[in-house]
Structures are given as C-alpha cells and as structure tokens.
Amino acid sequence: MVSIRLGMAVASAALLAVCGPVLAQTPGDAAVYQQPPAPIADILDTEPTPVASLGPDRQRLALFGRANLPPISELAEPSLRLAGYRINPRNNGPANGRIAWLTSITFKDVTSGAEVAAALPTGSRFISPTWSPDGGKVAILRDAPDGLELWVVDARTGAASALTGAVVNAAAGAGMEWAPDSRSILFRAVPTGRGPAPVADAAPTGPIVEQTGGSARPVRTYQDLLGSPADERLFDHYFTAQPTLASLDGRLTPVGEPGIVLGASISPDGRYILQTRVKRPYSYATPAGLFPTDIVVTDMTGRVVHRVADLPLRDNIPPPFDAVATGPRSVSWRADAPATLVWAEAQDGGDPRGQAEVRDRVFMQAAPFSAAPTRLIDLPERYAGASWGRDDTAIVYSRWFNTRHETRFLVDPSNPGEGRVIVERNYQDRYNDPGTPLTEPNAAGRPVMTFAGEGRTILMDGPGATRQGEFPFLARVNLDTGERTELWRSAPGSYETIVGLLDDDGRRFVSRRETQAAPPNMVIRDLDAAEPQALTTFPDPAPQLAGVTRQTITYSRADGVQLSGTLYLPAGYDAARDGPLPLVMWAYPAEFTDAAVAGQVVDTNNRFVRPGGSSHLFLLTQGYAVLDDPSMPIVGVEGAEPNDTYIEQLSASAQAAVDAVVGMGVADRNRIAVGGHSYGAFMTANLLAHTDLFRAGIARSGAYNRTLTPFGFQAEQRTYWEATDTYTEMSPFTYANRINEPILLIHGEADDNSGTFPVQSERFYAALKGTGATARYVVLPYEAHGYRARESVGHTLWEMVGWLDRHVKAAPSAE
Structure with missing residues (x-):
C-alpha cells in the first residue's frame, strides 16, 4: 500500500530496539541520534x-x-x-x-x-x-x-x-x-x-481485490x-x-x-x-x-x-535472469544515423530454459518508417547494446547470464544480416578484459566510436587489471585485422583513467590521476610530453587517515580456490610493539561459473582510498584492523548451481581469511568480527549461524528469510519451489537458534531495494530474541537501502563502534 509519508510509523523514541537491559546504554540514548567518536565526525563534515x-x-x-x-x-x-x-x-x-x-x-x-x-x-x-x-x-x-x-x-x-x-x-x-x-x-x-x-x-468504498486466472505469472x-x-x-x-x-x-x-x-x-x-x-x-x-x-x-x-x-x-516474464518479455525492447535511436530506430526481439519466447539457435534478433528501421524493419543481426545470447560508429561499422554485444558469457560482433549496418565475432569471453574475467570502444559525442551530441587512422581502426580503453593492480590503458585497434597498438597505460604506482580526448588521435587527453598517497585530480596527459599538466589541485578530504597502511593479501581456500583481500592497518601500527589487533572482516559474496576467474587477484595499492558515508573503513580510526572485501566466491562448475553448496563454500572462504590474518600476526583470533551490507549482511548472519570463527557480527539492510523472495534473489535464478532445500538452507532465519555470537542489525525504515524489505530484519530480530540470542536492532527513520542523512550515517557509525568495542575489543585476547 502506498501513501503520502507525512509522518513516521516508527517514532523517534523507537529509533532503537534493544534486546534486554543487559545491553542497554546511557538512559535516553535510544531516543536521539548519536555522534561517532573523533575524528569520524570531522571527516563526515568535510566538503566533498x-x-x-x-x-x-x-x-x-x-x-x-x-x-x-x-x-x-x-x-x-x-x-x-x-x-x-x-x-x-x-x-x-x-x-x-x-x-x-x-x-x-x-x-x-x-x-x-x-x-x-x-x-x-x-x-x-x-x-x-x-x-x-x-x-x-x-x-x-x-x-x-x-x-x-x-x-x-x-x-x-x-x-x-x-x-x-x-x-x-x-x-x-x-x-x-x-x-x-x-x-x-x-x-x-x-x-x-x-x-x-x-x-x-476517508473511508474506502470497498475491498482491494486482485485475481489470477490460473496461468503461471511469477513476479520477482x-x-x-x-x-x-x-x-x-x-x-x-x-x-x-x-x-x-x-x-x-x-x-x-x-x-x-x-x-x-x-x-x-x-x-x-x-x-x-x-x-x-x-x-x-x-x-x-x-x-x-x-x-x-x-x-x-x-x-x-x-x-x-x-x-x-x-x-x-x-507480468509473465519467467524467473531466470536471461528471461525477457516478448515484443520490441531496448528501443533507441542509432547514434550515428539521422533517424534510424534499433531494437531487439526475443526469438525464443523470452524463456531461456528451452533450446534455441537464435535468442534475440536485432532490427533497424529508418525514417520515414514506411519500409519493413531490417534484420541487423541474429544473436545466440541476449542483446546487450551496441557501439555505433559510421555506416559500415558498429559493434553489437550479447550476453548470457547463466554462463557469464559475452560475445561481441562486428557488423556493417549498410550491409545488415551478418556479423563477425571479434570477442568472446567470460565477462567476469578481469585479467583478459580487452576494453571497450572509446566513444565521444558527435555533432548531435550522441556517443559514437572514435576512429583513429585508416580503415576501421578505433580507440579503445579499459581497466587493465593484472595481479599487480589495475593500470588503465588506451589502445588503437584495427577491427578488420585485429592488430592492436597500445598507445598508453597508467604508470606503476598510479591509477589514471581517461576523462575525455583532446584530439582525434588519442595523443592528448584529460585524465583523472591518483596514487596511494595523492588524491584524485584532473591532468592533461600529452603522450609526447614527459609529465602531465595539472588541471586541478583537490586536497586530501581525510588527512586524518593518511598514515593508514594497506596491502593486498592472497591465500587459498581448502578446495584450492585462490582468495584475496585488502588488509588495512591503523595509522602508527607497529606489529612488534602492538601485537595482534581486533579485526573487522567486511565482505560481499559473489557467484562465479569458473574457479580460475573467481580466484583472480587485483592489487589495489595504486589507489587513493578514503572512507565516506557509513563506511566500515572509519573503524581504522578506532584501533581496528580491517580486512576489506575478502573473496567469498560461490563457484558452480560444469553446470552445477553455485548456491547448492553456498554454506560450505562461504564457511571455507571465511576460515581461510581468518587463518591468513592470524597467521600474519596482525589479528587476534579471539577478536575478529564479521560484517556486511545487503547481501553482505545475509552472509554475516550465515557465518555466525554456521561457524564459530567470529566474536560478533554487524548486518546492515539484509535479507534473512529467502522464502520471502520466492522467485529468485541475488544470482539465484530458480524459484523456491524448484530449489526448496537450497532456499531453506541458505536462510539464516532457519538457523537463528544457532547464532550464539552478538549480532547488530541495522535497517533503513524505507528500504527500497528489491528483496530487502525492512520486515526481513524485523522478523529475524524477533527470531533471535525468541531463541535467546544477544542482538540489537536499529531502525533508521526515512532511510532507504543506502543511508543518506548526516544524522543516520553518524548514528550508524556510533552503533558500529560501540558494538565492536563492547563485544570484540573488550574480549579477552587469544592465548
């Protein structure tokens, strides 16, 4: 039901729901917003x-x-x-x-x-x-x-x-x-x-009635x-x-x-x-x-x-992610033509579960639209857009979620009907990303590919991910021969991305440059000059964190999958002097179809990192080490569904991460917390339910009962009735009685994210309370899936610091 929000169902005095007097804080603190400890508040108030x-x-x-x-x-x-x-x-x-x-x-x-x-x-x-x-x-x-x-x-x-x-x-x-x-x-x-x-x-004229006629109409x-x-x-x-x-x-x-x-x-x-x-x-x-x-x-x-x-x-689109509605979709103007429509139509009824040689057909139709549409190309996957260039050159993209496969076709719009494959790849493969065509506005303001040199030679840029880091590049590529000439690559120790070209050949451009110590600023990069020319001099927005150190660590899961994470240590930390620290592990699982791709490591030491909003990295100012984004891959190989072994893979990844930071001597095994937002919150609750690796957890804006999202969630394409056991076993709500570590739940009262209705946290907290867990449930008035208000962000960080200080930092160290 929708209504004008003139007030709050959650009164300010009910901002916090506290699980019993043993966790109560200063009288009255539940009725007002609190400020995080220094220097977090000062950083939050810095001009962006x-x-x-x-x-x-x-x-x-x-x-x-x-x-x-x-x-x-x-x-x-x-x-x-x-x-x-x-x-x-x-x-x-x-x-x-x-x-x-x-x-x-x-x-x-x-x-x-x-x-x-x-x-x-x-x-x-x-x-x-x-x-x-x-x-x-x-x-x-x-x-x-x-x-x-x-x-x-x-x-x-x-x-x-x-x-x-x-x-x-x-x-x-x-x-x-x-x-x-x-x-x-x-x-x-x-x-x-x-x-x-x-x-x-003021009074309804009758009941609200919905009716279905017996045909299946699954809706996410x-x-x-x-x-x-x-x-x-x-x-x-x-x-x-x-x-x-x-x-x-x-x-x-x-x-x-x-x-x-x-x-x-x-x-x-x-x-x-x-x-x-x-x-x-x-x-x-x-x-x-x-x-x-x-x-x-x-x-x-x-x-x-x-x-x-x-x-x-x-309202009858099948649940799989590769499913689409029938009829024209993705209708747009061709960017490089005066007035030509382009669109795709499914040729398999929109349902990916059946066999079909052609999944999508891409059509063109030029003004005055009196002639029949022209078939530009048939695709074996779903249409994923196009890069337009000129009459004889365009690139059409197709993707298939189920295999994470991408294909790029070179097409000649002046001679439509066929296309030549120029790229096939797993689109999650960061090491082998060839980049994408560099586009710039044409005279009509529409993005078109940038040509450089003779024939069908275009400029391409890409992230340039390697084991040693991301080093964005600019290359000249001949689409007919495949010949590739790299013009420029971000230098070691820096991270530089192209903002826009200053000439047609790609010799001069504006870029955004940063290093681990220098904040992002705009420069003019001239490939014929030794040094770039500075355009801006934006200062460090959080110099209080300048002394924080970070490194990419790598380790292996028990099944051999390679894992990694970014380890942050507080400013001034000395391992010999300070010993193992309380540590927070903040993560977000991801699904893969290839174990090798899941195990790719990209070092981040050439990036300038400063926290903003309700970032967990603010905990570095309070004496905590942080393992940020440790790999939590859920891998399905040879057609297996990743989520059928979700708990086992998640637990194994967490075990490997804990062993890695403890083995380095920077983390105290008895004082490690786990946390996450959204699907990371779901992960947090599951790890507390199925392992004893963590002292406490923080779960923000999550979903905990998958029966409430019965037509798929995250990367799960099957319905609840097709994978009942998986839905049940992946739901931490099912195992609330096993959570014996303190857990802090935070949720925006107006969460707008599909699947993370606030009732998810409300009912999960009720289950935790009913089974005797130590839990705290914080509702942020007016907040959506991400937290925006200064008061909400500050209070969230206050809650996180207080929870960890009480349940993690104050815990006895491991012997």
Whole structure:
C-alpha cells in the first residue's frame, strides 16, 4: 500500500530496539541520534570533492560542487511511493533520499587554466547537468521552493538564466535532452492547470481485490508498488507530463498531448521524438516499466508518425535472469544515423530454459518508417547494446547470464544480416578484459566510436587489471585485422583513467590521476610530453587517515580456490610493539561459473582510498584492523548451481581469511568480527549461524528469510519451489537458534531495494530474541537501502563502534 509519508510509523523514541537491559546504554540514548567518536565526525563534515566533466568541444572542464550529507529533516519531507518510484510531491522530482544534489559549477579552460564560476542564485542546488552538443552550455534542473526549474548556464561566461518556472516534471527521471542544434531542450512539464493532488477517501468504498486466472505469472519481489485505487489516482496526477520544447529565447512549445511519458528522445537529425508512454490497466504486482506501454515516434509537433510497439502488461516474464518479455525492447535511436530506430526481439519466447539457435534478433528501421524493419543481426545470447560508429561499422554485444558469457560482433549496418565475432569471453574475467570502444559525442551530441587512422581502426580503453593492480590503458585497434597498438597505460604506482580526448588521435587527453598517497585530480596527459599538466589541485578530504597502511593479501581456500583481500592497518601500527589487533572482516559474496576467474587477484595499492558515508573503513580510526572485501566466491562448475553448496563454500572462504590474518600476526583470533551490507549482511548472519570463527557480527539492510523472495534473489535464478532445500538452507532465519555470537542489525525504515524489505530484519530480530540470542536492532527513520542523512550515517557509525568495542575489543585476547 502506498501513501503520502507525512509522518513516521516508527517514532523517534523507537529509533532503537534493544534486546534486554543487559545491553542497554546511557538512559535516553535510544531516543536521539548519536555522534561517532573523533575524528569520524570531522571527516563526515568535510566538503566533498567536486566531480569533473569535459565538454563536447574539448575546450572546457566543468567542475560540479557537491552537497554534503543532507540533514534528516530533508529526508523527512513528504514522499510518495508509486509504481516502483519514490517522488517528492513538493517539486515533482525524485524523493530526497534518492538525490545527490549539486551546488556549484566552475568552468575551467583546459588550455589557459582560466576559471569562470556559474552565476547561480545563492543557495542553489540542482541535478542532471547536461552539456549542449556544441559544448557551449550546460542545462540543469534547479530546485525551487515549489518545484524544479530548467536553467541554462553559459560555459564561456558563467551567465545563468531560467528557461522555465517551477514546472518541470521529473517524477520518472530528469528526462531532458538537448536538440541536436543546441538551440532548444526537450523536457517534461507539469500539465497546465493540473490542480491539487487527489485526496484519498476517508473511508474506502470497498475491498482491494486482485485475481489470477490460473496461468503461471511469477513476479520477482519489487518495492513501492501501487496498492489501491487511491494510489492509481496519485500516479496519474504526478506522472502525467506534457512533453515540451524550451528554446533558448524563452519560448515553450508543447509537443503533442500530455501522458505518462517514461521516456522521450530526439532523433539525431532533430526531426522526430521517440516516446515511451504507459497506459492503463495498471498492475499492483509490477513497477511502471512493465505496465502496458505504447512506444511511438512523433514529429516535433507531437503527431504520431509511427507506432513501434503496443506492449501489454508484462507480468509473465519467467524467473531466470536471461528471461525477457516478448515484443520490441531496448528501443533507441542509432547514434550515428539521422533517424534510424534499433531494437531487439526475443526469438525464443523470452524463456531461456528451452533450446534455441537464435535468442534475440536485432532490427533497424529508418525514417520515414514506411519500409519493413531490417534484420541487423541474429544473436545466440541476449542483446546487450551496441557501439555505433559510421555506416559500415558498429559493434553489437550479447550476453548470457547463466554462463557469464559475452560475445561481441562486428557488423556493417549498410550491409545488415551478418556479423563477425571479434570477442568472446567470460565477462567476469578481469585479467583478459580487452576494453571497450572509446566513444565521444558527435555533432548531435550522441556517443559514437572514435576512429583513429585508416580503415576501421578505433580507440579503445579499459581497466587493465593484472595481479599487480589495475593500470588503465588506451589502445588503437584495427577491427578488420585485429592488430592492436597500445598507445598508453597508467604508470606503476598510479591509477589514471581517461576523462575525455583532446584530439582525434588519442595523443592528448584529460585524465583523472591518483596514487596511494595523492588524491584524485584532473591532468592533461600529452603522450609526447614527459609529465602531465595539472588541471586541478583537490586536497586530501581525510588527512586524518593518511598514515593508514594497506596491502593486498592472497591465500587459498581448502578446495584450492585462490582468495584475496585488502588488509588495512591503523595509522602508527607497529606489529612488534602492538601485537595482534581486533579485526573487522567486511565482505560481499559473489557467484562465479569458473574457479580460475573467481580466484583472480587485483592489487589495489595504486589507489587513493578514503572512507565516506557509513563506511566500515572509519573503524581504522578506532584501533581496528580491517580486512576489506575478502573473496567469498560461490563457484558452480560444469553446470552445477553455485548456491547448492553456498554454506560450505562461504564457511571455507571465511576460515581461510581468518587463518591468513592470524597467521600474519596482525589479528587476534579471539577478536575478529564479521560484517556486511545487503547481501553482505545475509552472509554475516550465515557465518555466525554456521561457524564459530567470529566474536560478533554487524548486518546492515539484509535479507534473512529467502522464502520471502520466492522467485529468485541475488544470482539465484530458480524459484523456491524448484530449489526448496537450497532456499531453506541458505536462510539464516532457519538457523537463528544457532547464532550464539552478538549480532547488530541495522535497517533503513524505507528500504527500497528489491528483496530487502525492512520486515526481513524485523522478523529475524524477533527470531533471535525468541531463541535467546544477544542482538540489537536499529531502525533508521526515512532511510532507504543506502543511508543518506548526516544524522543516520553518524548514528550508524556510533552503533558500529560501540558494538565492536563492547563485544570484540573488550574480549579477552587469544592465548
């Protein structure tokens, strides 16, 4: 059921639920937010580092200032949860907990270094900055007291002006797009004369009824769905939008009729608009993206010139991850053509469980859309997108989750129907990642591949993962011959990624460079110069952690699978003087189909690491060692389902990690805690239930009873009825009576993540309490799956430090 959140079901006095008087703290501490110990609070309040974006004309770098953690009062503003979305009814945009506000723009000339600040009103905050195709301006959505306004900022002068009043409808996303000529912007407006929001009836007119006709309609768990006729009326009110063109001279031109428009995109030639419009009947079981949908092409006046698809309600998609709905999907414009549609359609009924030589067929259809669609290529896997280049060159990607397999096909759009395989790989294989084509905006502002040299030679960049670390690279690749020439690679000891090219050959580019000791900053990299030219000088946001040491450690599981993790030690730690430390192991399991890929190790010593938000790395300031992201691979080989041996593999990985840090002499075997967020919380509860390796645990925003996610979870594709034993045995709720170590449960009251409903922690805590466990259950008001408010983040860290100090640090050392 969805309703306007004018208040909290959880009163502030019930912020914490405490398991008995033995764990009670200072009287009254459960009724107020607490601050973490020094220096954590100071670090949390440090101004965030700006983010950078290079303009399409390659002349200016935009530096966007970011807001810090918002106050809880901001998250407490009324919000609506409708059809898979969360919105703020005040401004008809995303709910506050889902927004990272930006606060300033500074344009930096990459040649002279001169800076110009955007002349925005004092106190402005905004979202969705978007470069114009010509690189001369940036459009933003500015928050006003009564809604969102569309503004444009001149990148040369910093002058800023509003194109609209507070009329932007961003309920379904910002959805604004520059026209190819950079003279106008397509956006969605609140319909003129919309009136006040509908008010729910004081008394219902009848029961809420759902009915199924006997056919199987398995639906994965979704959050924030419609739940009543009142919700449907609210959905209509807030999501109905009027597509509108705003010209830079201030004229607003409606485009067609209002409707529930979830997507609108102008063709690269500026003549058409591709629109995705939702229609009734709505569903109470799926989000809006699966409601009945019209996908149409209109001209710039809104007149429908072509209907791509009339899709029904899609509530019958099979559970496997490779399953898709039938009919056109992933409909988009071809980036390198004037007005050509591209989409995929399943050829196997959308169900991967049967045999089929062709899984997906990719179609093209050019304006004026009177000719039949052209088959671009048939795929043996699911369509995963395309990189467009020019008439004779494109790369089409396909993937198959069940095997983690990826295939890349070189295709000639001017001679469609066939493709040549140029890459086949396990997409989890980090060591053999060939990189991806480097794309840049074309004249219409659409991303196209960057060609360098003769023929079909393109530029590619990639992560460059090796055992020694990640060293991103730039290469020139001839797609016809496969000849590959590496132009540049990040130097040993540093980590440098390409932000944008400054020439067509890849000889000059802006990059983001960091080292273990130096924070990320923008530089100009000239391959013909010895040293890069600094563009920014952002300081270390947390110098209090500068003395922390880290190293990548490797070890083996009992079955031979290679494992690794990053070991952090507090500043000033001396093993000979200080001896073994209390240690926190913070992890997140992952599923693989190849043991060799699961065992890949990538050193991180060339990265600059500082914690933010509610990071467990803040524990380093309190005398704890941290083993971060120790490998917890769950491997299924030769067709075996990984999760059928989940507990055994998880326990073996944890045992190996504990033995490794104890063997190094840095961790006290009797004072090791385990923790994790989301699926890591699920892992934590399972390790406490099935092993005696840990002194205590911290489980944040997890799921603990898999019968509540019966149509699949994480990487599990089978339903509960197909793998009942696996669902039962993987659920720590089943073994709550075996958890004999203290466990701290934290959960956002408004968790929006599929599968981690707050009831998961609520019921798990009740089971722990009923079976005599030592547990503490913390509910964070207004918080979603990730914690955003300054008060919530600070309190979470206070809880974590207090729990570990009490149950781990204070425990007697191992002899």
